[in-house]
Amino acid sequence: MAAALVAVLYPLPFQQSGYIYYETVGFLVLLTAMLGIGWNVIGGWAGQFDFGPNIFFATGAYTAALLAIHFEWNAWLGLLGGMAVSVVICAAVTYPITRLRGHYFAIATVAMWMIAQPIGATWELINGSRGLFIPVSPSETLLEGMLTMQFPGRGKGLGFYYLALIVFVLTLLGARAVERSKWGFYFRAVRDDQDGAEGIGIDSRLYKVVARCVMAAVFAAGGVLYSFWALAVFPDQVLEVNWNILPMMAAVVGGLGRLWGPVVGAIILIPISQLMTATLGAGPLAGRGIDLIIYGTIIMVIAGGRPNGLLSLPWARWAGRLAGRGPGEPARG
Amino acid sequence: MTLLLQAVADGLQMGLLYALVAVGLTIIWGLMEMSNFAHGEFMMLGMFGAWGLSVSLGWDPLITMVPLAVVMYGAGVLVYRLLMQRVQRGEIFTQIFATVGLFFFVQNGVVAIFTSDYRFIHQSLLTGLSGANLTLGPVRIGVPLLVGGLIALAVFLALYLLIDRTDFGLALQATSEDRDAAMLVGIRPQRMYAVAWGLGTALVAVAGVILVNFFAVYPQAGLSFTVLAYAIVALGGFGSILGTLMAALVVGVVQSVTAAYLPPAFKDAFVFASYILIGLFRPRGLFGRF
Numbered sequence: 001m002a003a004a005l006v007a008v009l010y011p012l013p014f015q016q017s018g019y020i021y022y023e024t025v026g027f028l029v030l031l032t033a034m035l036g037i038g039w040n041v042i043g044g045w046a047g048q049f050d051f052g053p054n055i056f057f058a059t060g061a062y063t064a065a066l067l068a069i070h071f072e073w074n075a076w077l078g079l080l081g082g083m084a085v086s087v088v089i090c091a092a093v094t095y096p097i098t099r100l101r102g103h104y105f106a107i108a109t110v111a112m113w114m115i116a117q118p119i120g121a122t123w124e125l126i127n128g129s130r131g132l133f134i135p136v137s138p139s140e141t142l143l144e145g146m147l148t149m150q151f152p153g154r155g156k157g158l159g160f161y162y163l164a165l166i167v168f169v170l171t172l173l174g175a176r177a178v179e180r181s182k183w184g185f186y187f188r189a190v191r192d193d194q195d196g197a198e199g200i201g202i203d204s205r206l207y208k209v210v211a212r213c214v215m216a217a218v219f220a221a222g223g224v225l226y227s228f229w230a231l232a233v234f235p236d237q238v239l240e241v242n243w244n245i246l247p248m249m250a251a252v253v254g255g256l257g258r259l260w261g262p263v264v265g266a267i268i269l270i271p272i273s274q275l276m277t278a279t280l281g282a283g284p285l286a287g288r289g290i291d292l293i294i295y296g297t298i299i300m301v302i303a304g305g306r307p308n309g310l311l312s313l314p315w316a317r318w319a320g321r322l323a324g325r326g327p328g329e330p331a332r333g
Numbered sequence: 334m335t336l337l338l339q340a341v342a343d344g345l346q347m348g349l350l351y352a353l354v355a356v357g358l359t360i361i362w363g364l365m366e367m368s369n370f371a372h373g374e375f376m377m378l379g380m381f382g383a384w385g386l387s388v389s390l391g392w393d394p395l396i397t398m399v400p401l402a403v404v405m406y407g408a409g410v411l412v413y414r415l416l417m418q419r420v421q422r423g424e425i426f427t428q429i430f431a432t433v434g435l436f437f438f439v440q441n442g443v444v445a446i447f448t449s450d451y452r453f454i455h456q457s458l459l460t461g462l463s464g465a466n467l468t469l470g471p472v473r474i475g476v477p478l479l480v481g482g483l484i485a486l487a488v489f490l491a492l493y494l495l496i497d498r499t500d501f502g503l504a505l506q507a508t509s510e511d512r513d514a515a516m517l518v519g520i521r522p523q524r525m526y527a528v529a530w531g532l533g534t535a536l537v538a539v540a541g542v543i544l545v546n547f548f549a550v551y552p553q554a555g556l557s558f559t560v561l562a563y564a565i566v567a568l569g570g571f572g573s574i575l576g577t578l579m580a581a582l583v584v585g586v587v588q589s590v591t592a593a594y595l596p597p598a599f600k601d602a603f604v605f606a607s608y609i610l611i612g613l614f615r616p617r618g619l620f621g622r623f
Contacts, residue, residue, distance in 0.1 A: 049429045051370075100612045102425040103368040107563045108612060110370075111605035114560055118598035245437065252430070289441030296441065299434025304416055307423025311430060 011161045023157030027229070029270045030164035031222055034171040035243070036250030036262025038218025041175065043248065044257035045184060046211035047191025049106040052113030053219050054243035058120060059086040060220025061227035061238045065132045066125075075149035079167075079224040086220035087213045094212045098205040101194070113239065120235030131234035134227065149228040160229050167225060171218055172259070178214060179259055187211050188257075219243075246270075249295050252302060255312035264315075269295075335471040340593040341586055342472045348585025349482035350547075352489055352578045353540035354558055355565035357533035360496075362563070363572030364509040365529045367417060368428050371435040372562055373555030375405060375534045379541025380550045381443060384452055387545075393458050395484070398542045402535040409534025413527045421526070436556070443552040451549040459546040481543045488539060492532075493574045505529060509572065537562075557601055564608035 014022045035057070042050045063085045064078030073081065097108040121129045138145075138152050142159055145151035146166075151159035178184050186207045189197040194204050222243075227233045246269065247262065254265030273291040280290060302311055354376060361369050382401045383394040412435065420431045454460065465476035496502035507515040508525040515522055548554065561584065569580030584604050592600035 043426075047426060049426055051433065096613055097609060103362070103429055103563075104567070104612055106368070106370075106429050107560060107567075108609050110556075110560050111564070111608050114557060114605050115602045118596070118602055122596055122598050289444040292437045292441040293445060296434045296436070296438030300416055300431055300438065303423075303427045303431035303434060304419040307420040307427045307431075311427060 007165060011158050015158050020154070020157040023161045025271060025274050027157070027160045027164050028274070029266050030161070030168045031225060032246050032250050032270050033263045033266035034164075034168045035219060035222045035247035036254070036266055037171050037175045037259075038215040038222070039247040040251045040257065040259075040262050041178065041187070041218075042208075042211045042215045044251055044261070045179070045187035045191065046208055047188075048208055048211070049102075050109045050212065050215065051106055051244060052109040052111075052116075053215055053247065054239055054241075055113055055116045056086040056090060056216035056219035057223035057226070057243045058116065058233075058235070058238035059089055059216075060223030061233045062126050062132065062223075063220070064224040065134050065227050065233045068134050069132060074147070075224070075228050076147070079221055082220040082224045083217045086216040090213045090216035091209055094209045095205065098208040113244070117235070117239055120239055126233075126235075129235055131232055134231045134233075136231060149225075160225070164225055167221055171221070172263070176259055183207070183210060183214075219247075245292070245295060249299070252311045253298065253313055255315060258312075261312065336593055337590065338470075338472050340590045342469070342474055343478075344586035344589030345582055346474070346478045346482040346585070347589060348582035349485045349489075350540060350544060351561065351565060351585050352581035353485040353543070354537055355562040355569070355581055356489060356492060356574065356577050357536035357540075358562040358566050359569065359572060359574060359577045360505075360529050360536075361533040363566050363569075363577075364505065365526055366509070367421060367526075368425070368432055369533070370429065370432040370559060371412075371439055371555075372533075372537060373557070373559035374436055374439040375409070375555075376537045376541035376544070376558055377443065377550075377552060377555040378408075378439065379405060379538030380545045380548070380554060381447065381552075382538070383542040383545045384454055384550045387454050387457065394454060394542050394545050395458055398539050401542055402539050405538035406531040406535040409531040410527045412534070413530035417530065418523060418526070436559075440552050440555060447552065449552055451551045453549055454545055457546055477546060481546060485540065485543055488536070489574075489578060492536065496574055501528075560605055560608070561601065564604050564611070567608055568611050 010026055011023045014020060035053075039050065039053055042048050042053075060079075060082035063082035064073075064075065067073035067078045067081050068075065093112060097105060100108055120126065126132060137148070137150055139148050139150050140152065142151065142155045145155060145159045146163060149159075149163060186197070186202050187210075189200075189202055190204045190207050198204050223238060226238070230237070246266075249269055250262040250265030252261075252265065253268060254261035254263065272294075276291050276294075302313060306312075306314070354373075357375075358369060358372050361367055361372070379401055382404070383397045386392045386397045386401075387394055416431055416435065417428075420428045459477040459481060462476045462480070467474040467476060467479070496505060504515070504520045505525055505528070507518070508520055508522045512522045515525070565577060565580045565584050568583065569576035569578075584607075587607065588600045588604055591603045
C-alpha cells in the first residue's frame with residue numbers, strides 16, 4: 001500500500017520544483033522493471049537464457065510508429081498492434097529453436113539479434129538507418145495526453161511517468177496471473193526437469209514458445225512506450241544491447257524467478273547508472289561503459305557465488321542478519 | 334561465373350582464419366562442454382594487444398603472436414580458476430550468465446581504456462604486401478590474406494597434432510569423455526580444464542593478431558565473431574578439430590558468396606541463420622564424429 005502511494009506521488013514534488021529529470025529517471029525505472037518482469041518469464045520461470053529480447057522491443061516500437069505514421073492510429077491501439085505483431089513473430093521464430101537447449105538456445109537468440117541488425121539498418125519499409133519519426137501532435141491537457149501518449153511541453157515527464165506506471169502495473173498483474181496459472185507451473189516444470197515434464201505430458205517446446213511470447217508482448221509494449229517518448233525509432237537505438245542487459249540485470253539482482261525481483265533490481269540499478277552518467281558527465285570517463293563494467297562484475301560475482309539454484313543477490317541472508325537472526329540461509333557451493 | 338569463383342577463393346582464405354577463431358571454442362565448448370560468450374572478446378584483446386605493441390614498440394603483428402599467445406594463455410587459465418571452476422558444476426544457466434558477465438566486463442574495460450574508436454595498423458609485413466596478387470586463371474588471390482590463412486593453417490595443424498597425437502591431447506579427450514574415469518587413471522580434470530581454457534583463449538587471441546592486418550580494431554569487434562565461432566563449432570560437430578576446419582571453410586565461402594550477390598550488411602546474417610538451421614536438422618553437425 002505504502003509502496004503504491006510512493007509510486008503514485010513520486011513525481012509530484014519534482015513537477016512542482018521543476019527537476020523534471022527525476023521524472024525521467026522514474027520512467028526508466030518503471031520501463032526497466034516491466035521489461036525485467038517480462039524477461040523473468042523466459043529466464044526465471046522457463047529457465048531459458050534469452051540474450052536477444054530487444055528484437056521484440058524493436059518490433060513493438062516499429063509497429064506502433066508505422067501505424068501512427070501511415071494510418072494515424074492512436075498510440076494505445078498501436079501498443080496493442082505492436083504486442084500482437086511481436087507475439088506472432090516471436091511464435092514463428094521461436095518454435096524452431098525450442099529444439100535447442102542451454103547454450104544452443106542462448107546462442108540462437110543472439111543469432112536472431114544479429115540477423116535483425118542488418119534488417120533494421122536496410123529495410124526500406126522502416127526507412128533503414130534513417131529511422132522513423134512519429135508525427136508530433138501535442139495535446140491540450142495531461143489527461144488527453146494519457147490517451148494519445150503526446151503531452152503538452154512541460155507535462156511530458158510527468159505524463160510518461162504515469163503512462164509507464166499504468167503499463168507497469170498491468171504487466172505486474174498479468175505476470176502474477178501467469179505465475180499462478182497452469183502456464184506458470186508448466187514453465188517451472190520445464191525449467192527444473194525438461195524430460196520429467198515431458199514424461200507427465202507437458203509439451204516442453206510449446207511452453208517455451210508461450211513463455212517467450214509472453215516476454216515478447218511485454219518487450220513490445222515497452223518498445224511502444226519508448227518510441228512515443230523518443231518520438232523516433234532508429235535501428236541502433238531500439239536494437240541496443242542495453243535493452244537486453246538491463247532487464248536481465250534487474251531480474252537477477254532482485255532475484256530471478258521472483259515476481260517482485262525485477263522491480264527491486266530496477267529500483268537499485270537505474271538510479272546507479274543514471275548517477276554514474278550524471279557524475280561522469282563531461283569527465284574523461286564519460287561514455288566509457290563504466291556502468292557496464294560494474295554490471296559485468298556483479299554478474300560474475302553473483303554467478304560465482306552461488307552457481308546452483310536461481311541467481312540472486314543473497315537477500316534472504318541479508319534480511320536475516322538485519323533482523324538479528326544470523327544468516328538465514330547458508331551459501332551453497 | 335568469374336565473380337562466383339573469385340568469391341569462393343576469397344571465402345576459402347577467410348575460412349582458414351575463421352577456423353583459427355573457432356577452434357578455441359571447439360576445445361572449450363565442443364570438447365569440455367562449457368559455454369563461453371566471451372570467446373570473441375579474447376580475440377578482440379589479441380587484436381588490441383597486437384595493435385598496441387605495433388604502435389608503441391613498432392613490433393610487427395606477426396612477431397607479437399608469441400608473447401600475446403603466452404599472456405592470453407595465462408588469462409584463460411585465470412578465467413577458469415577464478416570464475417569458471419566455480420560455476421562449472423552448477424546450472425548451465427549460471428555458466429552462460431557468468432560468461433555474459435565476463436563479456437561485458439572485458440568489452441567495456443577496453444572501451445574505458447581505449448574508447449570505441451576504430452583503429453588500424455598501417456605498417457606491417459602483411460599489409461606491406463598488399464599490392465601483390467597471384468593469378469590463377471580468372472581468379473586473383475591477394476597475397477596478404479593468403480599468407481595470413483597459411484599461418485592460421487599451420488597453427489591449426491599443430492593444434493590438431495597436439496590434441497590427436499600426444500599423451501596430453503589424449504588426457505584432454507579422456508577428461509571430455511568421462512571426467513570421473515579420467516580421474517581414476519590419474520588425470521587431474523581441473524588442470525585439464527584450465528589448460529583447455531588457456532589453449533582456447535591463446536588460439537583465438539592469435540587469430541585476432543592475424544586478423545588485425547585485415548580488420549579494424551575496436552572494442553565491439555568480438556560478439557559477431559563469437560556467434561560466428563558458435564556457428565562453426567556447431568556445424569563442425571562439436572569437438573571435432575578437423576570438422577571445425579571444414580565448417581570454417583564452408584562458412585567463409587557462404588559469407589563471401591552472399592556478400593558478392595546481396596547487400597554486404599547481410600553477409601553474417603546467412604551464417605547465423607545457418608547456425609539455427611544446423612541446430613534443427615543436423616544436431617550433430619555436418620562433420621560430426623558420431
